Amino acid sequence: MKQDLILLGRVLSFCASPFAPDGPEAAVEEHEAIALRAGKIVALGSRAALSKVLPEAEIVDHGQKLIVPGFVDAHVHYPQTAIIASWGKRLIDWLNTYTFPEEMRFGNPAYAAEIAARYLDLTTACGTTTVASYCTIHPESVDALFEAAQARGQRVVAGKTCMDRNAPEGLRDTPQSAYDDSAALIQRWHGRERLIYAITPRFSPTSTPEQLEALGALWTAHPTCLMQTHLSEQLDEIEWVRSLFPEARDYLDTYERYGLLREGALFGHAIHLEPRERARLLEARASLIHCPTSNTFIGSGLFDMNGLMREGHRIGLATDTGGGSSFSMLRTMAAAYEVAQLRGTPLHAAQLLWLATLGSATALGLQDKVGNLAVGREADLVVLDLASTPAIAQRATRAETLWEALFPTLMMGDDRAIAEVRINGQKAV
Incomplete structure (x- = not known):
């Protein structure tokens, strides 16, 4: 050839x-x-x-x-491949009913490898060439995705999900094990061929302050990594965060105070943001990841694309598999258009295509590569x-x-x- x-x-x-x-x-x-x-x-x-x-x-x-x-999919959960399009739950019930039981299976390297290969096959068939994925707490789940990506020559961002509370036994780590396991995975994979590691606290409710502090220290020690998590997806989630972090100024502050807010931070959803949060996210040059099929499928709300773009935020687009109801970035672009219509600010085809390609790449800091x-x-x-x-x-x-x-x-x-x-x-x- x-x-x-x-x-x-x-x-x-x-x-x-x-x-x-x-x-x-x-x-x-x-x-x-x-x-x-x-x-x-x-x-x-x-x-x-x-x-x-x-x-x-x-x-x-x-x-x-x-x-x-x-296409660049900036926020996915590849371990949720097999539970995509499950019926009838909002965020917290979704996690407990579907996500956590499925993620328990990823301590099995063979199962993790099977789902990783299936996920990349499905998304490649839909035109997606770069993904940023959460794995599970199991290092084996990270190895499986990176090995599958490496075999395809594919650029992938991924990291071990860290949770030390409000999750089932068997899906909890500790501040120290989260740090140690993630550090070992960074050493093994970050910067190898087309692979990038993302330090990955699932979200504030499933990490103690001690774990968030440990992950902030890990990011300081490995500043070329990315950091991915969730922010202000649903109103009841925000109330839960307030009850768990009564001293915090707002949801974003639960990350900010532990060194998890700067350029290279990827915040999925970011629908219900307070004015201070919007200002600090912009000042920190953090990235917001819009997940429209997920936001409508589990009833989260309508992302303010027009307002945030006018303020100058970095915004990427994502399927949020499997809370999102499709592996396809084409379907995700359609959903982004529909959400924008509901807010009275329809998006042009060029804007949709940019969000799914260069916009998402820029959100991941990869605009000079993909x-x-x-x-x-x-x-x-x-x-x-x-x-x-x-x-x-x-x-x-x-x-x-x-x-x-x-x-x-x-x-x-x-x-x-x-x-x-x-x-x-x-x-x-």
């Missing part, structure tokens, strides 16, 4: 944020071709120009299909068929612009719209 590859199609590349004042469409450039070499993007432009740059390259013609960055089709970036990309079903095709044929043609796929598309996926330059679907 030739190492050099030129893909022909409608190649979309971001030159700015589509949330910037110039408007969403001004943020995107369209090219005729993209050239790949050794897992990297080396050129974009016309077929003729790229053929001169790489005269020996293999050429694959995708016609009028759209070539976009691989999330965009630009020279020097890692060659993770998706080829979208904009006529993948009769219903989508009949709508797309009436489109007068690229965005009108893309929008039906964002609203109604599924894995049938994914014509090809490349991870690190290699064909995965």
